[in-house]
Amino acid sequence: MLAAKTAPFAHEQLNVFADDSRMGHIAQGPTCPQEAAPLFVSDSRDFLHRFKPVPGQPLTFTAPGLVQGPNAAGLRLIPFFRLHDSRYMVYWQHSTPAGLAKLRARTAQGEAERIALARRTIDQVAPGEQQPESDHAFAGEGADAGIHGGRHWRHASGWFSYRLNDKAGEGRVLRLTFAAVDAGRRFDVLVNDRPLRTITLGPNEREFYDVDIDLPPGAAQDGTLAVKFVAHPGSLAGGLYGLKLLRGE
Known part of the structure; x- marks a missing residue:
């Protein structure tokens, strides 16, 4: 090479x-x-x-x-x-x-978007990856992990959870990444054991896509945020391909 x-x-x-x-x-x-x-x-x-x-x-x-x-x-x-x-x-x-000028413009735009997202990101987890999950106190029942489309995922027939860091209490949005192949799954998202939203994964033209959920004011407790995904009966929670805690726009 x-x-x-x-x-x-x-x-x-x-x-x-x-x-x-x-x-x-x-x-x-x-x-x-x-x-x-x-x-x-x-x-x-x-x-x-x-x-x-x-x-x-x-x-x-x-x-x-x-x-x-x-x-x-x-x-x-x-x-x-x-x-x-x-x-x-x-x-x-x-x-x-x-095509060089068009490629450079597309590259610059994509990088600007990545930089802007990095500045908004307070904490993040790569579900299904050992070290990021360990760093964020992963726990779960009936949980499983794997790879699809070159990306790691986590799901559970019961539940799974992470603890995100938010020392300054700036978190305003949870950004969850899902895959179109999991359409039909239904589960609840809880923050600090309080229901935040019920999610039903539907069809999507993109292989991977993001869903943003607004957080209530003062969601962080003692500088952390417990995020839990609980499957509905007969379904699975996830698969989750990404979890980010973001500041406001």
Whole structure:
């Protein structure tokens, strides 16, 4: 597998060594805007012939005219196992020259939406994933988990719950992510053991979709929020593919 070192921020000094803290292995530093990443631009997907070996440097390649983007000049692809202490590219976007401007605009819009959502997000859980569920006090009866469409889910014939953090009491909205394949399921959503809403999953043209539920004022208690999903008789609670606690718009 080939990768390329990138340098989206001039004179950046990365701390590439993990310490012994619990999350010390997680990379730190500013997020790189996606439009700052290089990409392949070609009229055809058949562009392997455009990779050129670098004389005297085994398994090292350039791609003249194929790689575009900031700081793309002189970029080299090397075996991933030789790449250290750097930001890098492994997965690349591809565009035709005619579609490049549209791709960049779509990429910028999507990133702006992700940044805005991240700023609104107080806490979140990835249902069905071990560490996020452990961090949020997962409990349940008749609960099961799995993967659909490359995404983890959690459901239960009885109930399951999480405890979200909201130290400042800013939470105003619960955003729940569901899948169209679960249409027909019916269950209750409770917050701090108080009924919030009954949900009946209906058909949806999107494979995955979000449902927002407004929270009552002062929902958080002692800086936390217990969210519980309880199945109706003969049905299942979930599957839940995402759970976010958001500030107001």
